[in-house]
Amino acid sequence: MKPAPFAYVRAETLDQVFDLLDEYGDEAKILAGGQSLMATLNMRLSTPEVLIDINHLEGLSDISSDGDVLRIGALARHSDVLESEHVQKHAPLIAKTMPHVAHQAIRNRGTFGGSVAFADPAAELPAVTRALGAIFVLQGRDGQRKVAADDFFQGLFETDLKENELLVGAEIPAIKDGERTAFMELARRHGDYAIVGLAVQGRLEGDTFADMRLGFFGAGDQPILAKSAIAALNGQPNNEGTIKNAQDALDADLDPMPDLNGPAEMKMHLARVLTKRALAELAA
Amino acid sequence: MDQNVDITMKVNGQTVSRRIPARTNLVDFVRYDMELTGSHVGCEHGVCGACTIRVDGAIVRGCLMLAAQAEGAEVETIEGLSDAGEIADLQKAFHERNAVQCGFCTPGMLLTAQELLTKNSSPSREEIREFISGNYCRCTGYQAIVDAIDRVAEERRG
Numbered sequence: 001m002k003p004a005p006f007a008y009v010r011a012e013t014l015d016q017v018f019d020l021l022d023e024y025g026d027e028a029k030i031l032a033g034g035q036s037l038m039a040t041l042n043m044r045l046s047t048p049e050v051l052i053d054i055n056h057l058e059g060l061s062d063i064s065s066d067g068d069v070l071r072i073g074a075l076a077r078h079s080d081v082l083e084s085e086h087v088q089k090h091a092p093l094i095a096k097t098m099p100h101v102a103h104q105a106i107r108n109r110g111t112f113g114g115s116v117a118f119a120d121p122a123a124e125l126p127a128v129t130r131a132l133g134a135i136f137v138l139q140g141r142d143g144q145r146k147v148a149a150d151d152f153f154q155g156l157f158e159t160d161l162k163e164n165e166l167l168v169g170a171e172i173p174a175i176k177d178g179e180r181t182a183f184m185e186l187a188r189r190h191g192d193y194a195i196v197g198l199a200v201q202g203r204l205e206g207d208t209f210a211d212m213r214l215g216f217f218g219a220g221d222q223p224i225l226a227k228s229a230i231a232a233l234n235g236q237p238n239n240e241g242t243i244k245n246a247q248d249a250l251d252a253d254l255d256p257m258p259d260l261n262g263p264a265e266m267k268m269h270l271a272r273v274l275t276k277r278a279l280a281e282l283a284a
Numbered sequence: 285m286d287q288n289v290d291i292t293m294k295v296n297g298q299t300v301s302r303r304i305p306a307r308t309n310l311v312d313f314v315r316y317d318m319e320l321t322g323s324h325v326g327c328e329h330g331v332c333g334a335c336t337i338r339v340d341g342a343i344v345r346g347c348l349m350l351a352a353q354a355e356g357a358e359v360e361t362i363e364g365l366s367d368a369g370e371i372a373d374l375q376k377a378f379h380e381r382n383a384v385q386c387g388f389c390t391p392g393m394l395l396t397a398q399e400l401l402t403k404n405s406s407p408s409r410e411e412i413r414e415f416i417s418g419n420y421c422r423c424t425g426y427q428a429i430v431d432a433i434d435r436v437a438e439e440r441r442g
Contacts, residue, residue, distance in 0.1 A: 001328060007285035008306035008352050031353075038309070038348040039329035050285055051306070053353060079342070103418020104399060106330060108342040109349060190417040192331075 003041035007050040011057060014166070018141040020052050021164045028052055030166065032075060032114035035106045060113070060168055065090050070172040074113020078102065081112055090174035093181040093201050097128050100183070103191040116152075117167045119159045119222065122193045124185065126153060126223035129170060131199040131215030137169040144168070149223075156221040178203045179211070182281040184274040185218075188261070194218050195261045196270050198226075200278050202233070209233040209242070214278075219254040219271055226253040229275065238283050246279070247272040289352045295320070296364030310354055311335040311346025314361050322362035322391045326420070333419030336392035337361055343399045362391035371398050373439060377432040385423030392419050397433045405441055409434060 011017045020028050027049035031037060040046045054060070060075040063084045070090040072081060081087055082098035101124050102110060115125040116136065129136075129149040136147050138161060152160045161167060175181070185197025196219050202212035212233045214226040228249035236242040256267035292301040295318050302317055314320045314337065326332035328347045335346035338360040365371050371394050377383070384390050393416060400407055400415040407415065412430050421429060 002309075002312075003307040005287045005305060005307050007287050008289050008350065009285075010352070010355070031350075034350070034353070035330060035345070035348050038350070041307075042309075042328045042347065051350075053350075055353065099414070103333070104396065104415060105333065105336055105343040105345050105418055106348070109344050190414050 001042055001044060003038075004044055004047040006041075006048055008053065009050060010053045010055075014057065014139060015141070017052055017054060017057070017166060018164055020050060024048075024050050025163060030054055030117075032117075033077065033110040034114075035102065035110035036114070036118050036120065054166070063087060065174065068174055070174055072112050072170045072172065074111060074117075074166075074168050074170075076112045078107035078110045078112065078115075079104070082107060091132065091172050092175060093132060093183065093199055094125075094128060094172070096181060096183040097124050097199060100124055100185055100187070100191065100194070100197075106191075112170065113167045116170065117159060117161060119153055119157050120193075121156060121220060121222045121224075122218045123223075124194070124197065124199070124217055127197070127215035127217035128183075128199040129172070129215075130223050130225045131201050131213045132172050133213065134173075135171045136167055137171065138162075138165045139168045140165045146171070150225060153222045158222070175201070178205075180204065180282045182278040184278040184281070186270055186274060196256065196267045196274065198271070198274055198278055200282055202282065204238060204283060207237050207239075209236055209238060214275070216254060216271065219256045219267065221255070221257065224253060226250060228252040233279075238279070243276055243279055247275055250275065291352055291355050293351075293354045293356060294358045296360055296367070304351055306350065306352055308351045309347050310337055310339070310344070310349045310351045310359070313351035313354075314346070314359065317351075318361075320361050320363050322366075324388055324391060326388070331420070332389075333392045333396065334389055336395045336419065338365070338395055338399075343395050362394060365395065365398065371395075373436050374398060374401075374432070377436045377439075378429070381428050381432040381435065383424055383428040383432040389419055389421040389423075393421065393429060397429075397436070400433065401437055401440060405437065407433075407437060412437075 029048040031051045031053045060073045062073045065086040088095045134149045182200045185194035187194045199215045203210045216224040229246040232245040232249040324334035326334035330348045337346040
Protein backbone atom coordinates (compact mmCIF):
# COMPACT_ATOMS: atom_id res chain seq x y z
CA MET A 1 0.00 0.00 0.00
CA LYS A 2 0.92 3.66 -0.26
CA PRO A 3 1.07 6.06 2.69
CA ALA A 4 -1.74 8.55 3.30
CA PRO A 5 -0.72 12.08 2.23
CA PHE A 6 1.47 14.08 4.61
CA ALA A 7 3.65 17.16 4.61
CA TYR A 8 7.41 16.75 4.80
CA VAL A 9 9.92 19.03 6.46
CA ARG A 10 13.67 18.56 6.30
CA ALA A 11 14.71 19.96 9.66
CA GLU A 12 17.96 21.93 9.71
CA THR A 13 18.01 22.78 13.43
CA LEU A 14 16.78 21.29 16.69
CA ASP A 15 14.69 24.43 17.33
CA GLN A 16 12.85 23.79 14.10
CA VAL A 17 12.12 20.22 15.27
CA PHE A 18 10.77 21.45 18.64
CA ASP A 19 8.66 24.15 16.95
CA LEU A 20 7.02 21.53 14.76
CA LEU A 21 6.56 19.11 17.66
CA ASP A 22 4.92 21.88 19.70
CA GLU A 23 2.66 22.85 16.82
CA TYR A 24 1.62 19.41 15.62
CA GLY A 25 1.98 17.22 18.71
CA ASP A 26 0.74 13.73 17.97
CA GLU A 27 0.20 14.58 14.33
CA ALA A 28 3.94 14.93 13.75
CA LYS A 29 6.30 11.98 13.37
CA ILE A 30 10.06 12.08 13.53
CA LEU A 31 11.67 10.47 10.49
CA ALA A 32 15.14 9.12 11.24
CA GLY A 33 16.22 6.07 9.19
CA GLY A 34 12.58 5.34 8.51
CA GLN A 35 13.05 1.59 8.30
CA SER A 36 10.17 0.90 10.67
CA LEU A 37 8.24 4.14 10.24
CA MET A 38 8.01 3.92 6.45
CA ALA A 39 6.59 0.41 6.68
CA THR A 40 3.92 1.51 9.15
CA LEU A 41 3.10 4.52 6.92
CA ASN A 42 2.88 2.28 3.85
CA MET A 43 0.45 0.03 5.70
CA ARG A 44 -1.42 3.11 6.99
CA LEU A 45 -1.02 1.95 10.56
CA SER A 46 0.11 5.52 11.10
CA THR A 47 -1.22 8.59 9.26
CA PRO A 48 0.62 11.68 10.55
CA GLU A 49 0.03 15.16 9.17
CA VAL A 50 3.70 15.97 8.98
CA LEU A 51 6.98 14.07 8.85
CA ILE A 52 9.97 15.80 10.40
CA ASP A 53 13.07 14.47 8.70
CA ILE A 54 15.97 14.77 11.16
CA ASN A 55 18.60 13.14 8.93
CA HIS A 56 20.23 16.49 8.19
CA LEU A 57 20.67 17.63 11.79
CA GLU A 58 24.38 18.09 12.37
CA GLY A 59 26.49 16.25 14.91
CA LEU A 60 24.10 13.40 15.70
CA SER A 61 25.84 10.68 13.69
CA ASP A 62 29.17 10.47 15.49
CA ILE A 63 30.50 7.37 17.18
CA SER A 64 33.27 8.14 19.67
CA SER A 65 34.89 6.88 22.81
CA ASP A 66 36.96 8.22 25.68
CA GLY A 67 37.94 4.78 26.93
CA ASP A 68 35.30 4.62 29.67
CA VAL A 69 32.21 5.52 27.68
CA LEU A 70 31.24 4.72 24.10
CA ARG A 71 28.99 7.39 22.58
CA ILE A 72 26.75 6.53 19.67
CA GLY A 73 24.87 9.40 18.03
CA ALA A 74 21.20 8.77 17.42
CA LEU A 75 21.60 9.12 13.67
CA ALA A 76 24.52 6.68 13.36
CA ARG A 77 23.42 4.17 10.74
CA HIS A 78 23.42 0.48 11.61
CA SER A 79 26.06 -0.10 8.92
CA ASP A 80 28.29 2.56 10.53
CA VAL A 81 27.86 0.96 13.95
CA LEU A 82 28.61 -2.45 12.42
CA GLU A 83 31.88 -1.19 10.94
CA SER A 84 32.95 1.09 13.80
CA GLU A 85 36.27 0.28 15.44
CA HIS A 86 35.13 2.08 18.60
CA VAL A 87 32.17 -0.29 18.82
CA GLN A 88 34.27 -3.39 18.15
CA LYS A 89 36.76 -2.38 20.82
CA HIS A 90 34.49 -0.98 23.53
CA ALA A 91 31.18 -2.75 22.98
CA PRO A 92 31.82 -6.17 21.45
CA LEU A 93 28.27 -7.16 22.40
CA ILE A 94 26.92 -4.54 19.97
CA ALA A 95 29.44 -5.69 17.35
CA LYS A 96 28.15 -9.25 17.74
CA THR A 97 24.57 -8.04 17.46
CA MET A 98 24.74 -5.80 14.41
CA PRO A 99 25.02 -8.53 11.72
CA HIS A 100 21.66 -9.81 12.99
CA VAL A 101 19.97 -6.42 12.73
CA ALA A 102 17.98 -6.62 9.48
CA HIS A 103 19.72 -6.78 6.10
CA GLN A 104 22.41 -4.67 4.46
CA ALA A 105 19.99 -2.43 2.51
CA ILE A 106 18.11 -1.71 5.73
CA ARG A 107 21.26 -1.31 7.83
CA ASN A 108 22.44 1.33 5.34
CA ARG A 109 19.46 3.54 6.33
CA GLY A 110 18.29 2.42 9.78
CA THR A 111 19.67 4.33 12.76
CA PHE A 112 20.73 3.35 16.27
CA GLY A 113 18.58 6.06 17.85
CA GLY A 114 15.59 5.21 15.70
CA SER A 115 15.66 1.60 16.78
CA VAL A 116 15.96 2.57 20.46
CA ALA A 117 13.25 5.25 20.31
CA PHE A 118 10.85 2.97 18.42
CA ALA A 119 11.30 0.45 21.28
CA ASP A 120 10.13 -2.61 19.38
CA PRO A 121 10.22 -5.46 21.92
CA ALA A 122 11.28 -7.84 19.14
CA ALA A 123 14.22 -5.69 18.00
CA GLU A 124 17.75 -6.49 19.07
CA LEU A 125 19.16 -3.10 20.01
CA PRO A 126 16.75 -2.10 22.79
CA ALA A 127 17.48 -5.38 24.59
CA VAL A 128 21.21 -5.02 23.99
CA THR A 129 21.20 -1.53 25.50
CA ARG A 130 19.55 -2.99 28.61
CA ALA A 131 22.17 -5.75 28.82
CA LEU A 132 24.87 -3.08 28.57
CA GLY A 133 23.34 -0.64 31.07
CA ALA A 134 23.27 2.12 28.45
CA ILE A 135 22.19 5.67 29.22
CA PHE A 136 20.17 7.64 26.69
CA VAL A 137 20.50 11.36 26.09
CA LEU A 138 17.14 13.05 25.52
CA GLN A 139 17.13 16.57 24.15
CA GLY A 140 14.36 19.03 24.90
CA ARG A 141 14.11 22.67 23.90
CA ASP A 142 15.59 23.77 27.21
CA GLY A 143 18.29 21.18 27.60
CA GLN A 144 19.19 17.57 27.94
CA ARG A 145 18.36 14.86 30.43
CA LYS A 146 19.81 11.40 30.75
CA VAL A 147 17.77 8.26 31.32
CA ALA A 148 19.09 4.77 31.97
CA ALA A 149 17.93 2.08 29.54
CA ASP A 150 16.42 0.29 32.54
CA ASP A 151 14.02 3.23 33.04
CA PHE A 152 13.63 4.26 29.41
CA PHE A 153 11.62 1.31 28.11
CA GLN A 154 8.15 1.33 29.63
CA GLY A 155 5.92 -0.91 27.55
CA LEU A 156 4.93 -1.94 24.07
CA PHE A 157 6.53 0.73 21.83
CA GLU A 158 6.42 3.00 24.89
CA THR A 159 9.38 4.93 26.27
CA ASP A 160 10.15 7.75 28.66
CA LEU A 161 10.50 10.15 25.70
CA LYS A 162 8.16 13.12 26.04
CA GLU A 163 6.22 14.46 23.08
CA ASN A 164 8.60 17.36 22.60
CA GLU A 165 11.86 15.48 23.17
CA LEU A 166 14.30 13.91 20.79
CA LEU A 167 16.65 11.02 21.51
CA VAL A 168 20.05 12.35 20.45
CA GLY A 169 22.48 9.69 21.60
CA ALA A 170 23.45 6.77 23.78
CA GLU A 171 26.25 6.46 26.31
CA ILE A 172 27.45 2.92 26.78
CA PRO A 173 29.88 1.85 29.51
CA ALA A 174 32.97 0.48 27.75
CA ILE A 175 33.64 -3.19 28.33
CA LYS A 176 36.07 -3.83 31.20
CA ASP A 177 38.82 -6.41 31.51
CA GLY A 178 37.37 -9.83 32.23
CA GLU A 179 33.88 -9.06 30.92
CA ARG A 180 32.59 -11.52 28.38
CA THR A 181 29.74 -11.35 25.89
CA ALA A 182 27.36 -13.63 24.03
CA PHE A 183 24.52 -13.06 21.57
CA MET A 184 21.94 -15.59 20.41
CA GLU A 185 18.77 -15.32 18.43
CA LEU A 186 16.48 -17.63 16.56
CA ALA A 187 14.99 -16.26 13.34
CA ARG A 188 13.37 -18.06 10.44
CA ARG A 189 15.48 -16.04 8.02
CA HIS A 190 18.79 -14.36 8.87
CA GLY A 191 18.16 -10.68 9.55
CA ASP A 192 14.44 -10.99 10.18
CA TYR A 193 12.89 -10.18 13.52
CA ALA A 194 13.84 -12.98 15.87
CA ILE A 195 11.29 -15.35 17.38
CA VAL A 196 13.24 -14.84 20.58
CA GLY A 197 16.80 -13.87 21.45
CA LEU A 198 19.15 -12.59 24.12
CA ALA A 199 22.29 -10.58 24.66
CA VAL A 200 24.53 -11.35 27.62
CA GLN A 201 27.41 -9.59 29.28
CA GLY A 202 29.13 -10.61 32.49
CA ARG A 203 32.17 -12.13 34.13
CA LEU A 204 33.42 -15.48 35.29
CA GLU A 205 35.58 -15.15 38.40
CA GLY A 206 37.32 -18.46 38.25
CA ASP A 207 34.29 -20.62 37.76
CA THR A 208 31.76 -18.26 39.34
CA PHE A 209 29.33 -16.01 37.47
CA ALA A 210 29.48 -12.31 38.39
CA ASP A 211 27.95 -9.03 37.19
CA MET A 212 25.74 -10.89 34.75
CA ARG A 213 23.25 -9.00 32.60
CA LEU A 214 20.87 -10.84 30.30
CA GLY A 215 18.73 -8.75 27.93
CA PHE A 216 15.90 -10.51 26.08
CA PHE A 217 13.96 -9.52 22.96
CA GLY A 218 10.87 -11.13 21.49
CA ALA A 219 10.09 -12.24 25.02
CA GLY A 220 7.45 -9.78 26.24
CA ASP A 221 5.91 -6.37 25.63
CA GLN A 222 9.27 -4.62 26.00
CA PRO A 223 12.99 -5.37 26.04
CA ILE A 224 13.57 -7.33 29.24
CA LEU A 225 16.43 -7.49 31.72
CA ALA A 226 16.04 -10.99 33.16
CA LYS A 227 16.47 -10.11 36.84
CA SER A 228 15.51 -13.50 38.29
CA ALA A 229 17.81 -15.39 35.96
CA ILE A 230 20.57 -12.91 36.77
CA ALA A 231 20.04 -13.51 40.50
CA ALA A 232 20.21 -17.25 39.87
CA LEU A 233 23.59 -16.85 38.16
CA ASN A 234 25.54 -14.24 40.15
CA GLY A 235 27.81 -15.81 42.74
CA GLN A 236 27.07 -19.33 41.54
CA PRO A 237 29.44 -21.79 39.89
CA ASN A 238 29.15 -22.43 36.17
CA ASN A 239 27.62 -25.90 36.25
CA GLU A 240 24.50 -27.74 35.12
CA GLY A 241 22.58 -27.00 38.30
CA THR A 242 23.17 -23.25 38.07
CA ILE A 243 22.23 -23.15 34.38
CA LYS A 244 19.07 -25.11 35.13
CA ASN A 245 18.16 -22.66 37.92
CA ALA A 246 18.68 -19.72 35.57
CA GLN A 247 16.53 -21.40 32.92
CA ASP A 248 13.77 -22.05 35.45
CA ALA A 249 13.99 -18.46 36.73
CA LEU A 250 13.06 -17.18 33.27
CA ASP A 251 9.43 -18.04 34.02
CA ALA A 252 9.37 -15.04 36.37
CA ASP A 253 11.21 -12.74 33.93
CA LEU A 254 9.69 -13.34 30.52
CA ASP A 255 6.17 -13.06 29.23
CA PRO A 256 6.32 -13.76 25.50
CA MET A 257 3.32 -13.02 23.33
CA PRO A 258 2.00 -15.71 21.02
CA ASP A 259 2.28 -14.77 17.35
CA LEU A 260 2.55 -16.33 13.89
CA ASN A 261 5.77 -18.04 14.97
CA GLY A 262 4.05 -20.03 17.68
CA PRO A 263 2.54 -20.03 21.15
CA ALA A 264 4.06 -18.43 24.24
CA GLU A 265 5.06 -21.84 25.67
CA MET A 266 7.18 -22.51 22.59
CA LYS A 267 8.96 -19.17 22.96
CA MET A 268 9.61 -19.87 26.66
CA HIS A 269 11.14 -23.19 25.68
CA LEU A 270 13.30 -21.54 23.02
CA ALA A 271 14.37 -18.82 25.48
CA ARG A 272 15.57 -21.52 27.91
CA VAL A 273 17.47 -23.33 25.14
CA LEU A 274 19.10 -20.12 23.90
CA THR A 275 20.04 -19.11 27.46
CA LYS A 276 21.93 -22.34 27.96
CA ARG A 277 23.71 -21.91 24.64
CA ALA A 278 24.52 -18.25 25.32
CA LEU A 279 26.00 -19.05 28.74
CA ALA A 280 28.10 -21.80 27.17
CA GLU A 281 29.33 -19.32 24.56
CA LEU A 282 30.06 -16.77 27.28
CA ALA A 283 32.14 -19.28 29.18
CA ALA A 284 33.96 -20.66 26.13
CA MET B 285 1.00 22.50 5.15
CA ASP B 286 2.04 21.74 1.60
CA GLN B 287 1.91 18.05 0.84
CA ASN B 288 4.16 18.45 -2.19
CA VAL B 289 7.92 18.89 -2.29
CA ASP B 290 10.41 20.10 -4.86
CA ILE B 291 13.30 17.73 -5.31
CA THR B 292 16.50 17.65 -7.32
CA MET B 293 18.68 14.58 -7.52
CA LYS B 294 20.88 12.69 -9.92
CA VAL B 295 19.32 9.55 -11.36
CA ASN B 296 21.82 7.36 -13.17
CA GLY B 297 24.07 10.37 -13.71
CA GLN B 298 21.36 12.73 -14.98
CA THR B 299 20.19 15.64 -12.86
CA VAL B 300 16.41 15.71 -12.52
CA SER B 301 14.10 18.16 -10.76
CA ARG B 302 10.46 17.45 -10.04
CA ARG B 303 7.59 18.57 -7.85
CA ILE B 304 6.04 15.48 -6.31
CA PRO B 305 3.71 14.47 -3.47
CA ALA B 306 5.81 14.19 -0.31
CA ARG B 307 4.54 10.67 0.30
CA THR B 308 6.11 9.36 -2.94
CA ASN B 309 8.65 6.70 -2.10
CA LEU B 310 11.88 6.41 -4.01
CA VAL B 311 11.02 3.28 -5.96
CA ASP B 312 7.71 4.72 -7.16
CA PHE B 313 9.54 7.89 -8.13
CA VAL B 314 12.02 6.07 -10.35
CA ARG B 315 9.32 3.82 -11.79
CA TYR B 316 6.57 6.37 -12.47
CA ASP B 317 8.35 9.72 -12.75
CA MET B 318 11.60 8.48 -14.29
CA GLU B 319 9.95 5.58 -16.14
CA LEU B 320 12.73 3.27 -15.00
CA THR B 321 10.76 0.11 -14.29
CA GLY B 322 13.69 -2.23 -13.62
CA SER B 323 13.34 -1.64 -9.87
CA HIS B 324 10.38 -3.70 -8.77
CA VAL B 325 7.75 -3.20 -6.10
CA GLY B 326 6.98 -6.30 -4.09
CA CYS B 327 5.95 -6.15 -0.47
CA GLU B 328 6.14 -2.39 0.17
CA HIS B 329 7.26 -2.90 3.74
CA GLY B 330 10.93 -3.73 3.48
CA VAL B 331 10.85 -7.51 3.51
CA CYS B 332 11.34 -8.68 -0.08
CA GLY B 333 14.21 -6.59 -1.47
CA ALA B 334 12.77 -6.34 -5.00
CA CYS B 335 12.91 -2.51 -4.81
CA THR B 336 16.64 -2.33 -4.03
CA ILE B 337 18.16 0.93 -5.31
CA ARG B 338 21.61 2.46 -4.73
CA VAL B 339 21.72 5.88 -3.07
CA ASP B 340 25.08 7.62 -2.66
CA GLY B 341 26.85 4.32 -3.24
CA ALA B 342 24.90 2.17 -0.76
CA ILE B 343 21.91 -0.06 -1.44
CA VAL B 344 18.59 0.85 0.18
CA ARG B 345 15.02 -0.35 0.19
CA GLY B 346 13.30 1.86 -2.38
CA CYS B 347 10.00 1.38 -0.57
CA LEU B 348 11.36 2.53 2.81
CA MET B 349 12.85 5.81 1.66
CA LEU B 350 10.96 8.86 0.47
CA ALA B 351 11.99 10.36 -2.84
CA ALA B 352 12.12 13.65 -0.90
CA GLN B 353 14.91 12.18 1.21
CA ALA B 354 17.04 11.65 -1.90
CA GLU B 355 17.34 15.43 -2.37
CA GLY B 356 20.85 16.08 -3.66
CA ALA B 357 21.69 12.40 -3.75
CA GLU B 358 23.16 10.20 -6.46
CA VAL B 359 20.53 7.58 -7.18
CA GLU B 360 21.44 4.54 -9.24
CA THR B 361 19.03 1.91 -10.49
CA ILE B 362 19.54 -1.41 -12.21
CA GLU B 363 19.30 0.46 -15.55
CA GLY B 364 22.24 2.68 -14.57
CA LEU B 365 24.45 -0.14 -13.34
CA SER B 366 23.54 -2.24 -16.36
CA ASP B 367 24.16 0.49 -18.97
CA ALA B 368 27.47 1.41 -17.34
CA GLY B 369 28.63 -2.19 -17.64
CA GLU B 370 29.43 -2.25 -13.93
CA ILE B 371 27.70 -5.57 -13.34
CA ALA B 372 28.06 -7.15 -16.79
CA ASP B 373 29.92 -10.11 -15.30
CA LEU B 374 27.22 -10.70 -12.67
CA GLN B 375 24.49 -10.51 -15.31
CA LYS B 376 26.36 -12.99 -17.50
CA ALA B 377 26.90 -15.37 -14.60
CA PHE B 378 23.23 -15.17 -13.52
CA HIS B 379 22.24 -15.96 -17.11
CA GLU B 380 24.69 -18.82 -17.59
CA ARG B 381 24.07 -20.38 -14.21
CA ASN B 382 20.28 -20.06 -14.72
CA ALA B 383 20.01 -17.96 -11.56
CA VAL B 384 16.93 -16.28 -13.04
CA GLN B 385 13.49 -17.68 -13.54
CA CYS B 386 10.67 -15.13 -13.39
CA GLY B 387 13.19 -12.31 -12.97
CA PHE B 388 11.20 -10.29 -10.45
CA CYS B 389 13.90 -10.41 -7.76
CA THR B 390 16.83 -10.21 -10.18
CA PRO B 391 17.49 -6.44 -10.26
CA GLY B 392 17.53 -6.35 -6.45
CA MET B 393 19.69 -9.46 -6.28
CA LEU B 394 22.21 -7.97 -8.71
CA LEU B 395 22.50 -4.68 -6.79
CA THR B 396 22.87 -6.55 -3.51
CA ALA B 397 25.46 -8.93 -4.97
CA GLN B 398 27.41 -5.98 -6.34
CA GLU B 399 27.51 -4.32 -2.90
CA LEU B 400 28.69 -7.57 -1.34
CA LEU B 401 31.52 -7.98 -3.84
CA THR B 402 32.65 -4.36 -3.38
CA LYS B 403 32.83 -4.87 0.39
CA ASN B 404 34.22 -8.39 0.38
CA SER B 405 36.18 -9.73 -2.57
CA SER B 406 36.22 -13.32 -1.34
CA PRO B 407 32.99 -14.10 0.49
CA SER B 408 32.29 -17.65 1.58
CA ARG B 409 29.10 -19.27 0.34
CA GLU B 410 27.72 -18.76 3.84
CA GLU B 411 28.55 -15.04 3.68
CA ILE B 412 26.90 -14.77 0.26
CA ARG B 413 23.75 -16.38 1.64
CA GLU B 414 23.77 -14.07 4.63
CA PHE B 415 24.24 -10.96 2.50
CA ILE B 416 21.42 -11.79 0.09
CA SER B 417 19.14 -12.90 2.94
CA GLY B 418 17.21 -9.64 2.58
CA ASN B 419 16.24 -10.45 -1.01
CA TYR B 420 13.50 -12.98 -1.56
CA CYS B 421 13.58 -15.26 -4.61
CA ARG B 422 10.55 -17.53 -4.93
CA CYS B 423 11.78 -19.44 -8.01
CA THR B 424 15.37 -20.58 -7.86
CA GLY B 425 15.85 -21.84 -4.32
CA TYR B 426 18.91 -19.52 -4.17
CA GLN B 427 21.45 -22.26 -4.98
CA ALA B 428 22.05 -20.99 -8.53
CA ILE B 429 22.19 -17.38 -7.34
CA VAL B 430 24.86 -18.23 -4.76
CA ASP B 431 26.75 -20.17 -7.46
CA ALA B 432 26.66 -17.18 -9.82
CA ILE B 433 27.87 -14.69 -7.20
CA ASP B 434 30.53 -17.14 -6.04
CA ARG B 435 31.79 -17.52 -9.60
CA VAL B 436 31.98 -13.77 -10.21
CA ALA B 437 33.82 -13.27 -6.92
CA GLU B 438 36.39 -15.80 -8.11
CA GLU B 439 36.65 -14.23 -11.58
CA ARG B 440 37.12 -10.74 -10.16
CA ARG B 441 39.91 -11.95 -7.89
CA GLY B 442 41.61 -13.04 -11.16
